[in-house]
Amino acid sequence: MASYAMKITLERIALFQFTPAHCAQARAMLGWSVDELSRESGVSVDAIERFEARRDVPEADRLALAYRFESEGLVFFPGFAPGRGMNMKGSAAPVGRTDLAMVE
Numbered sequence: 001m002a003s004y005a006m007k008i009t010l011e012r013i014a015l016f017q018f019t020p021a022h023c024a025q026a027r028a029m030l031g032w033s034v035d036e037l038s039r040e041s042g043v044s045v046d047a048i049e050r051f052e053a054r055r056d057v058p059e060a061d062r063l064a065l066a067y068r069f070e071s072e073g074l075v076f077f078p079g080f081a082p083g084r085g086m087n088m089k090g091s092a093a094p095v096g097r098t099d100l101a102m103v104e
Helices: 002-017 020-030 034-041 045-052 059-071
Strands: none
Touching (some): 002 059, 020 059, 045 059
């Protein structure tokens, strides 16, 4: 039961933090068209266009978009443009750090 509650909580956080503006900004950051995002996320072109136009789309589509961008290392916070997360795909590995093994 706790894992289900955690899953629901994480989904709610993702839905709250990921906005239509984030979707368009993240696509631009990655250089993806709506068609490319559709192929990458499994969400229809129509749903992506509706979401970016601030119209209603199913929560499952919004989550699929948010999670696909997050898998590219992007993070989302309300009121801010998407950013690159630490220790995720696309982030640079520390160079010349002798203490790196301590965190692995």
